[in-house]
Amino acid sequence: MSDSVPKFTQQPARKIKEGLFRSFIYADNLMVAIIDFTNGPWEKPEPFHSHPHEQATYVAQGELIFYCEGREDQHLKEGDMFAVPSGKKHTVKILTERVRLIDSFNPIREDFLT
């Protein structure tokens, strides 16, 4: 784990790629990230991805479709939540220009710390 990222303090938003910004806070076994998509609406979803971490997400702004293997697609908007079991393939399609997701993970996403 990187020692350069302090725990318990909100990290400044960082541009991950065009239209995607990420900020986060974390403890030992819990991480919460603010994910801002700014280039919606999209014509199609991002490619599916998976990770061993459990994920639960709150939709803080905007509308999207959440796709997860083994479940029906969900059309979600501000105030809704979804959860992703460990290892399940999932993705989203953004339906509004801006979408803010609050993504929680256990264990922490060490790949976010680098």
Place this chain on the structure above:
Amino acid sequence: MSDSVPKFTQQPARKIKEGLFRSFIYADNLMVAIIDFTNGPWEKPEPFHSHPHEQATYVAQGELIFYCEGREDQHLKEGDMFAVPSGKKHTVKILTERVRLIDSFNPIREDFLT
């Protein structure tokens, strides 16, 4: 653990006490709760409490002061986050009529399932 509360689906908001409503979603080791305070502003904070669960919180609406033993008090508003290490005493004082917090926990708060 109660089997009556389904995982992976947002639970309807439930009135916990006057001015406090809670909804949540959870996986095996991760729970995310929407906490709505509706009776602010308060003249003083709630009593301090602690739990072995790690907690990280996103402020989705309103303003509050977050108090945590060993740290400076933090005046927080929409878009801010805070985290609570395992076992640390903490509380909040609500500064606006309505405050919505998105509380993430590891492990899950089994007391929320009953």
